[in-house]
Amino acid sequence: MSDDFDDFVLPDPPKMGAINDDMFDQDSIDALFGFDSDAPVQPKSGLKAMIESNVISHERLPMLEVVCERMVRSFATSMRNLTSDAIDVSLEEITSTRFGEFMNRVALPAMFGVFQVKEWENYGVVTVDSGLIYAVVDALLGGRKGSRPMRVEGRAFTTIETMLVSKMVQLALDDLSQAFEAIEPVNMEVERMESSPRFAAIAGPSNIAAVATFRVDMEGRGGKFSVLLPYATIEPVRDKLLQRFMGEKLGRDRMWATHMASELYNTEVTVDVVLGEKLMSLRDVMTLKVGQTIALSHSPNDALQVQCGGVPLGRAHIGQRSSNIAIRMATDISKGYPK
Structure with missing residues (x-):
């Protein structure tokens, strides 16, 4: 059986530039399709890299x-x-x-x-x-x-x-x-x-x-x-x-919500009582003197506006209690100020 292969000779490799229909080496194939095997591989970027990418990065949800x-x-x-x-x-x-x-x-x-x-x-x-x-x-x-x-x-x-x-x-x-x-x-x-x-x-x-x-x-x-x-x-x-799983309410911690609510109730706020408002020109304001009286549109029995940070809360009557000026709410704050 070895005698059958005594005359077996490998064919010569094809020369560069010549096309052999029977056999192509890798260099010939690269040359045929326009690839340069010795050139450094340039990394893909931009839209081409996104389209030609076969790997999907799993985004954990x-x-x-x-x-x-x-x-x-x-x-x-x-x-x-x-x-x-x-x-x-x-x-x-x-x-x-x-x-x-x-x-x-x-x-x-x-x-x-x-x-x-x-x-x-x-x-x-x-x-x-x-x-x-x-x-x-x-x-x-x-x-x-x-x-x-x-x-x-x-x-x-x-x-x-x-x-x-x-x-x-x-x-x-x-x-x-x-x-x-x-x-x-x-x-x-x-x-x-x-x-x-x-x-x-x-x-x-x-x-x-x-x-x-x-x-x-x-x-x-x-x-x-x-x-x-x-x-x-x-x-x-x-x-x-x-978002991460944080308790039974999926991202909401009940303990912190209760703590925040209790601290908000203990927050100190400044409440303003507006005795009255009057539109005056700058000339009249500049000529005001000591002892001059400004007439307002409210009478002593009218309910006054109560504000907090410029936001109307309701109306209240002004009075006196224990030698201090006091107010008594005439409307419910929770229902807002009636416009």
Whole structure:
């Protein structure tokens, strides 16, 4: 067998400038496409670097993680009430990715629920994998507990299956809306159910989105579903999602609020009582002499205006008590000054 390779000779490498149809080395390929292998690589900057970047820096949203954790607890209860089965819901991960990249990774067959957030005037997508679809349909149509549902590959989802999954998706969105109430009240409603990612496109392929993936276990059967929120959708509450979790009220410390209220009540303020006002010219003011009387429009029995920092608080009657000038409020301060 070695005799067969005695006459085997490697061909000469192609000369620079000549094009060999049978073989190209790396220098020839670089020269053909206009690249200089010896030139230093210039770092990309500006818009070109942003467009050609394949790496997405995950921006951590602490409040979004809290919202999803709260949704897990409420959605597990909702699913138990819906299916009468022992349901276990868990949050697998929260990450950031490009919209087109995520949609291309979804294993088909699957369902895509496009929902609208009315308060934010934008959309989101819920993706449900086939395992969870068949498990929910089997549970709602009276399948036996503990048995894996039979999957029929190569066919489209029926109207009944779509309606049942749509009901589950709406339950998940209701619980997600309820979890968002601590940050900002929202209302999420399913607009349509699709079976192709092409028809569920709500953003550009390069747009970045936050993806929360959940797993639902139903006594040996179940699957995953993901809630995809483009950054353009959560932009109205992005600042609130970036804040840290500080107590039960999501960023509000009750102890400090109580302390601040008690200190405000002990704050000293200066209250002014206006005896009267009169418009005078500068010439008359300059000619005022000692002992001259200025006539005001108020009589001794009229209620006088009470102010604090120039802000009217109400009216009061002036009098005397314990050899001191005193006032008695004629209106309630809490109701403001009647204009």
